[in-house]
Amino acid sequence: xxxxxxxxxxxxxxxxxxxxxxxxxxxxxxxxxxxxxxxxxxxxxxxxxxxxxxxxxxxxxxxxxxxxxxxxxxx
Numbered sequence: 001x002x003x004x005x006x007x008x009x010x011x012x013x014x015x016x017x018x019x020x021x022x023x024x025x026x027x028x029x030x031x032x033x034x035x036x037x038x039x040x041x042x043x044x045x046x047x048x049x050x051x052x053x054x055x056x057x058x059x060x061x062x063x064x065x066x067x068x069x070x071x072x073x074x075x
Contacts, residue, residue, distance in 0.1 A: 058065040 056064045
């Protein structure tokens with residue numbers, strides 16, 4: 001006993017022509033994120049950006065404090 005559809009039903013050209021190739025595009029909406037984790041994340045982003053961009057602008061002994069010379073092994 002074979003319950004599979006007949007071969008003629010699977011290859012019906014009219015049925016295959018009506019099937020869309022791609023799904024209809026649906027809109028994606030963003031939503032606001034809140035809570036303690038989001039606040040901590042933004043605080044850490046601000047702190048790391050200040051260190052990254054502000055570190056080289058700080059001077060120590062007339063030289064930028066944030067620059068490191070790897071070849072000369074200088075800090």
